[in-house]
Structure formats: structure tokens, C-alpha cells
Amino acid sequence: MTVFIPLERNIIFRRNFMHAELVILQEIAIIFGLSAAALFICAKLKIPTIIGFLVAGMAAGPHGFGLVRDTESLELLAEIGVVLLLFTIGVEFSIKSIIRIKKAIFFGGGIQVAVTAAIVTGIAYASGANWEMAVFIGFLIAISSTAIVLKLMQARGEMESAHGQTALAFAIFQDIIVIPMMLSVPLLAGEYLEIDQQSIPLAIGIGVAVIVFMFVAARWGVPALLHQVVRTRDKELFLLTVVMICFVVALITSSLGLSLALGAFVAGLIISESEYSHHALGNILPFRDVFLSFFFVSIGMLFNIATVLENPLFVIGATIAVLVGKALIAGLASFSLGRSFHTSVIAGLGVSQVGEFSFILAVLGLNAGVITSDIYQIFLAISIFTMGATPFLLNAAPNLARRITARFPSLASDDEAKQTTDALKDHIIIVGYGVNGRNLATAAKDGGIPYTVLEMNPDTVRDEREKGIPIAFGDATQPMVLEDAGIKRARALVVVISDASATRRITEAARSLCRTVHIVVRTRFVTEVEPLLQLGADEVVPEEFETSVEIFTRVLHFYHVPERDISEVTGRIRDGHYSMLRAPSEKKNAMLAGVFSTIDTATIRLDADCHVIGQSIRGLDLRKKYGATLLAIRRDENTIINPPPDTALESDDTLVFIGEPGSLASVSDFLLQSQDV
Template sequence: MAGEAVAHAADAAHGAIDLVPVVAMLAAGVVAVPLFKRFGLGSVLGYLAAGLLLGPSGLALIADPASILHLAELGVVMFLFIIGLEMEPSRLWALRKQIFGLGMLQVGGCGVLLTGIGILLGFAPVVAFVFGMGFVLTSTAIVMQILGERGELSSESGQKIVSVLLLEDLAIVPLLAVVALLAPTGEDQSMLARTIGFAAAIGAVLLLIILGRRVMNPFFALLASAKVREVMTAAALFVVLGAALLFEVSGLSMAMGAFLAGVLLSTSTFKHQLEADVEPFRGLLLGLFFMAVGMSLDLGIVLGNWQIIALSVLCFMLVKGFAIYAIARVLRSSHGEALERAVLMGQGGEFAFVLYTTAVSAGIIDGPTNAIFTATVIISMVLTPFALIGMRYFMPRHVQSMDGVEAADGLTGRVLIIGFGRFGQIASQPLLAMRHSVSIIDNDTDMIRAAAQIGFKVYYGDGTRLDILRAAGAGTADLILVCTDDKVQTTRIAELLRDEFPLARVMARAYDRSHAIELVQAGVEYQHRETFESAVAFGGAAINLLGASEQEAADVIEGVRNRDQQRFELQLGGEDWRNLDRLLISNAQEQARESGVNVPETVAESAVARSAVVAGN
């Protein structure tokens, strides 16, 4: 009996949870994603490659990718919820023309062309329609991830892409209805089912709107009063998944349910709390989604049908990209914007899997055909990061307009300022107030025209070119101020001035401490870190608000400046960091004693250690 109990316990323990796939997925993601990003291939391709490695076509550590994919779709759901939180109703209303204008034009145009391509590839018209319309639905997850990494979600071009994606997500609903209509079933039954389904969809939307406007805010206010963080997190997940479930059982898209819930909560006082609670789950599940897509790629099917799959991928991506580019150009987008949109949205997406699976259930396509269609979409998703890399070679170079801009030539100012951004504009004011003769050059024509509108004469010139420096009067200027905001560019200018104009007195804007040391070594007479004084003043104001007198604040700030100067001189001389730490600890204790404050040695050491961490600032 005891032996049987031990055996049952061992079986139970063994069958409770299999950690091997979980650990394998985490390890693959942790290794692949940073590696792919390091080589400029993007995180999406890293996740896809990791999934392909772990799936049935690789090491086969994951035997059922479909089950992983169903769970991982929650990552797309949560991603759209967060996007919805940023889309206030007024902002969404402002995008209505792009959503229902540009979006419908792109979906309709691409759908017609891709259906025609499917027929040319030898598929029956109905099957070609399903194949083409599935490929029309761009991968929201991939595009949103790439736009988010670039910080372009709120840009004008990014908003156009988001608008089209929203329309495509909405399009899955009528497409599923069309598939049901095309299915070989009884007319009366299908008509009744469609009527019930349509009523259920409208009811789900109205119910979610009512709950979002009337119930959710009081609900979160009640939970917030309990001051239990994990309950708020659970409530955030409840709202996201509840909205997704409501739309799913109503025959709509889970992602659209989550998006609508986010929009309804976008004006809530709990908006940022909800975003912070959902974000960690969104990131993990979205990564898992991409891995599941990679696992779903069956290399056996690809190899067995490689001709039709390769031809389908090539034709569909090229035709869809061409259609998107043409529509963008007709609507007066620039060549660069249209090209980027075409490449970014040229692949199929995750909703194609839903459409193809529904078509199989309806008897429109069979299993092997579904596998070919699915492989076509997955390969197109895998190719997208590579297509974006190749796109860089075809993007037009930005050419600055020289209208109203005069090039530097024969300038003779006593002071030469190179770079007229925020820093240079402020630095020029004392010089102009003292009526010094100042010449200013910059390589940003937009800024030069803007400066002209407020009375500044700025000449066009690149300070990293020796001929421009000569034309700008660097050889005769008494003082040269290098105020450019690029570290490499600033150092290059300082080195040029040292080598070609050794008698010139040079002052330079430094980015941080290490950059300041570079500039001193490049021969700059005076350098100043761009944020140091403002940060010191800011800290002084902080201790004033906390009760320090003006004199106490002044003494503390002076101590900060002195310690910083000592640290800088020691680093410039290559002193050992341990000697630097000991000196700063001693100085911190001495300053505390002079101020009459008892500061234990460990506190002083801690303060110095913290300052050492940011010694590069």
C-alpha cells in the first residue's frame, strides 16, 4: 500500500505541471530577442525564430503550438486595450475619415486584387476570396510592436496605419459572416443564425458602452478605496478579459472588445493605473504570441508545397504592398511614407488564422489547403522585419530646402557660434547684449528660417567640414562656441579647431562627464555639461521647499559644485576610483561637520556610492 501511495504521489507530481516547455520558452526568448535586436533585426523576428526552434519543426519541445497560440492571443487583446486607453473618444472621432475612408479603401482594394491573384494561382473563386481576404488583414501585433519600438504610434503616419488596422480588425466580423453565407448549409438555418448573431453583436457593443460609461469608474473607485494593489491588478485584468469574452461569445473579435473597453476608460482617472497593471502581462503574452506563430510554421508542409507557398508569399506581398503604396500616393502621402506603409503592412496577420479556421469548419476549404494558407501568412510575417531592413536602401534621402537660407561665406564676427539650438540660443544672448560681433552657423534649414522670423541671422554650414569653418571665420574669430547637440559631432569640431586653428579659444557644450573629458583632451579651453547647472538649481529649489534656508541651500549647492569639480579633475588625471571615493567620503563628512550635522560614515559612503554610479553625468 505504501509503495502504491508513493507511486501515485510521484505520478501526481509528475503530471501536475511540466516546466520544461515553460523554461524552454523563457530561455529562448531571453536569448533570441536581445541577440536579434543587437543585429538590428528587431524583437519580433527574435520571438518568431525562438518559436520555430522550439516547435515541431525544430527541437519539438512544444508539441501543440495551437494551444499556445490560443493563450497567447491574449497578448494581442491586452495590447489593443492599452492602445484604446490612448485613444480618447474625441481623438477616435477625429480619425473617423481615416478609419472608414482610408481603411475601407485599402481593405477593399487589396481584397479585390488578392482574390484575383488567388484565382490566377489556380484556386476556386470562393477559396481564392477566403485566401485573399485573410491576407488583407495585416498583423496588428507586428505593426503595433514595430511602431511602438520606434515611438511612432502618435505620429501622423503612425495614426494613419493605426486607423487602417482598426478598420481591418472590424472587417473580421463581416468576413466571418460572409464565410458563413458561403458555407454549404441550409438557407433558413443560416439566415436565422446570421440574424441572431447580428443582434448579439449589436447587444454586446451596447452593453459594453453602458458598462464603460456608467459602471467602470465607480467600480474602480470602490476598489481603490480598499488600497489593495493586487485587487486593482485583478480588476484591470477582469475588465480586459471580460470585454474580450463578451465580444467573443457574441461572434466579434476579442481584440476589438478590449480596444473598445480601453477607449471607454481613456478618460477615466484610473487610466494610468490600469495601463501600469496590464503592461507586464501584455509584454509577456505578446512575446508568447510571436513565439507561438513561429512554432505553428510546419516546415514539412512548407517543403512539400514549397512552390505554391513561395509563389503565394511573393505575389501576395508584392501585390498588397503595391496596392497600399498606390492608395497612399493617390491620397497625397509622400513617397517615403507610402513606401514605409506598404512594406510595414505588406504581410498577413493573426486574424487570417481565425478566418481560415472558420472556412475549414464551414467546409469551404480542407485541412491541407488551410495549412498552405496558414504557412503563407506566417512566412510573410517572418519576412516583414527583413523587408523593413531592405526598405532603408530605397527610402528617399531627406533633402533640406535652401529657400531663404544663406550659406556661410566670408564671415568676420569676433565670436563664432556653431549650432543654434536651445543651448546656442541662450548662450548667444549675453554676447549680443554686450554688442559683440557674433556670427552663427547651423545645418538645420528649418531652424535657420525660424530664427530669421525672430530677428536672428543664422548662416547655413556644417561645422564638421574644414572649408565651412574657414568660410565662417574660424581663423579670425577671437572666440568659438561649439553648441551642437551631438556628442560625436561636437568632439569632431573641437578636434578640427585644435588641429587647424590652434590659436583659437574654444568653448564647447558637453553632453556628460565623459564627453567633457574628451573635449578637454581635444583642446577645448572651457566646457560645460548641458544640464549640470539647471539640475543643481533644481535640487537647491527642492531643499528650499523642504525647509532649508537660502544660506543653507547655497552652501549645499556650493559643496555639490566643489565635489563635482574634484571628481572631474581626478578623472581627467586618470586617478584610481578608490582614491576618488575616499576623498569624496572625507569631503562629505567634513562638509557635514562644518554645517553642524551629524552624518554617520555609512551614510556618507552611501551618498558617495550613489554619486559614483552617476559619475558619467
């Protein structure tokens, strides 16, 4: 049966659909415009960018100018941003790192959540709330913002620090514990759940299944898949594959009852175990930053300034109490793990805000009737204020810790060096693993110098990793790949690839990221020397000039020029970035001109019918007769330097002579005569 849609209804439908699309695009454009303006002002005032996003959301939201009404679409984009953030955190970390901090996750994180929730519950109950509401408020305050604290520490390059790992451990435990918190909402609302005997074994089975899946995928599945994708050398295919892995794993874990964000973190951990983690991170970061901006804007849109104006003292006082209380509890939890005082202060202040998962939990509680709309709005105001204060608290945390330890020396740790992980420091980053890269890596290894290699050939990466070489797949033109390789802690960056355009981009990116790293670049083209120096390279080595230097150095040795004079000339050439060879100066090259103006070299190959075959060098007396000196004989695979006088010439010998051009011509004519002459 064929159904005909009237033309008029079809046109109306298309108009409505196009109108909805235009509205969404218009509101996205408004968000981007306000965000750009707010971020520009923040940059001028040196204020953290998160504040700019929150302000943009407040202005665009229903409680501001009402410029954005489709909050559901914005919340979807915000959720994607949180998923991508947790994914990149997982990529930067690794399963081994998680195992290493398991105590911090379950013991430290457990203390932080349990103590915070218990104290807040007690205060809320004492203030007149019923016990269900009090417990729920305790849940809300105990959760911190994974998105904010990890993004700030990631931007500051502190994810590998002791306080970065501690904050991450607390965030991981909170992401796990928020699931049973959500499941408890119906119970707090007075709805009694029927739990059969299969529920607990099923939950345990789900947990085991996730762990087994993560192990198998990280060990065999994902590395094999990415290896085949990378071999196609298709950047778009690689990017789509990485995004697919992120969302597929997130959806799988979500279908098992876990959060999307936790699933994305698991996906990141899986990719972190492959040699392509650097490259994956560099590709996904731009998308993460765009979508994560929607998250911070959506948080700002929830803010109702009227709530603050109605209860200014209470909101401000509660905000300070939450920040101080959570910082103290988290700091004590960190200290109980054996962390230094310095680390505990920074980690405590880092997780002192209220988190994004608390908003999801609050909506569930509001819909279930556990909290009232007034409590919900006050909670939002306190949460947004704590989020806005976090960047400033993290900036002030190191100085605060130092001042406290200066006043109370007993709190200082004797080994503050333990605050950092065993990440590479003062190392060499080698970009490219061809002949030069291999030789440099071998020399660094023999000299005990730490190094890491970035290479774009997947087969090379896989083969060398199996040999124990610290090599990773990554496009060094992407700043995040260089950051992940430790460019800010490296002593030197050596670029030994053949792509001139990529070499320029790598040099520029590296210098913009770190002003102190020593950059050495190899180039095949002379014209690239000056541009590379201007982009920030400290030393540029052009292949063709280095070959020229090596050739004339050997010739000078054969001509018995003193070693000191040779070293002086070659040193002057290299110190001047090969300008002597690129623009010769008669004055600077007077000594060379004097040497080479009257000499030349020649190579002569002896055929089987040459009349000198079988005769000795002494018998021919070529130097006395023709004025040419025999330097070497190339015979089969061997080279005879300064051959003895009794050496007999053989068929297919290649003779190397040095002398005046006329002498060389004469000796060549003599040697190449056939036996019939």
C-alpha cells in the same frame, strides 16, 4: 448517497493530473529557454525580437525538434497575449482618437481590404482555384497582423504618428470585417444558411448595444470604479480590477458574436477615458509581453520547413508578391485619405504581412473543406515569411520614403509636420502635485510652456482634471508611464515628491529612456544629492540647504552686504551642488566667516508686565545704549520691517534684533524686566 472512490484509483488520478501539470510546466520552461537564447542572439545581431520568437517556435514545434506537444495550452496562452495587446493599444488610444480617424477606419480600411481581397481572388481563380477557394484565399491575404505591426510601432513610440494611426485604423477595420468573413465560411463550403427576418435587426441591435455600453462605461462606470479602488492604495487590487475589466468586456463582446481581441480593444478604450489610464498601462505591460511571446512562438511552431523545400521558388515568389502588393494597395488607400507620401509608404509596409486572424480563418476553412491541406501549409509558410520580414521592412521604410521623395520631389509633402499628432512636445513633465508641483504648473501655464502632471493621489487628480489641469494618475517609477507622458519628446522632467526611494527610481528610469531630457529633482535629504546626480539628474535641489540659503541671504541683506556679493556666494553654492554647505571650505567661505563670526540674531517676546510696554523705540534708544539693532516687530499677523522710531511697543510683540552676542544678551535682559523692578 455517499460514493467512495477506491484509494488506488484516486492515487492514479492524482498521478495523471500531476503528470499533465508537469508536462505543461516543462514545455513552458522549454519555450522560455529557447526564447531567451534566441532573443539574446537577436540582440547581439541587432535583429528584431519577433524573429527570435518565431525561430524558437520553429525549433520547439512538431516540425522542428518536437519539444512541445501540448499545442492547445500554448494556443490559449497566445490568445491571452493577443487580448492583452489589443487592450494596451486601446488604453493608449482613446474614444476621441477613434472618432477622429473614423474616416481612415471605414473608408481607408475598407479600400485596403476590398481591393486586396478582389485582386488576390482574381489571381487565385486565374491560377485554377474554384471561385469559393479563390474568394477565401482573398480573405486570408487581405487581413494583416494586428499583433505584429502594432507591437512594433508601439515599441518604436510611433503609435501617435500619422502612419501609426493609419495602420491602427486599417487594423481596426480588419478586426471588424473578419467576423463576417468567418460567418461566410459555411456559405463558401456549400452550406446554405437560413436567415430569418429578425437576424438583421438583431445584429444592428447588438452593434448599438456595444456602442452604448462603451459610452456609459467610459463616462461613468469605470472611472467611478477605479477611483474607489485607487483610494485603497492597494496595488494588487488595482491590477486585478484592470485585468477583470479587460476580460469581462472581452467576454461580453465575444458572447455577442465579436472577437475577444476586439472586445479587449473596447475595454482599453473605456479605461483610456479615465484619469488612471497611465497607471493601468504601466501595470499590465509586463503580463502582455509574457503572454504575447507565446503568440509569436505558436506561429513559429506552425511552420513546416518541408513545404518550403518542396516549393522554394513558389513560396519565396508568393511572399514577395504579397508584401509588395499589400504595401502598394495599403499605401494607395492611405494616400487617398490625404496622407503624405512618406506616411503612406510606412503605413503600407507596416500592414503588408498576413495576420494572426487569418490563421483562425484558415483553420475554419480547412475544417469546412474550402481549402486543402496543401494550400493550408503553403499559406502558413507565406504568412510566417511575411511576418518575419515586417520588422526589417518597418526599419527600412523611412529611408525608402526619403530616397523616393529625393528622386521624385513632387511626391514630397510641403507640411511633413502633419505626420505627427498634436501630442505634447518640448513640454515639462511634473511628477507630484503638492505645493511645489502646483507652483511650477502655474508658472508653466503663465509662461505658455506646455506641461503635464503625474500624481498618485486619486482625489487630487479628479479635482484638478475638472479644473482643466492636464493631470493623470500614474506611478512615474514605471517606464511605460513616463513614455506615455511623452518623456522622449519632453524638454524637462521635474520630480517634486517626498518619497526618496521613488525619486531615485524615477530618475533612473527617465534617464534610461531619454538621454536628452533635463531632469530636476527635489529632495528632502542631503545624502540623496550625489546618488541622484549619479543616476542621471541634471539638478538636485535639497530642501534644507535651500532653506539655509534663503535664511542667510536675508540676513546678509539686513547687514547691508552688497547684492553682488550675495549673488556670488549663493550662485557658487548652487553651481557646486551645495558642496560648500556639505563640506565647508575656509577659503571659499572666508567672506561669510568674516561677517558671521561677530554677529547673531535674537527674537524677544514682550509679556504684558514688561516695563517697556507703551514706550517708543526712539525713547528707549536701544541701539545707542546696548549696540543692538531692531530689525522687525511681529505684531498679531503683521510684520513691521524696520519700524519707525515713533512706534510704541505693545504686549505680545515679538522683536527681532541683530548684533553681537553680548549686545543681544544685554538688550534682552533690559526688555524682559517687569514693571515691578
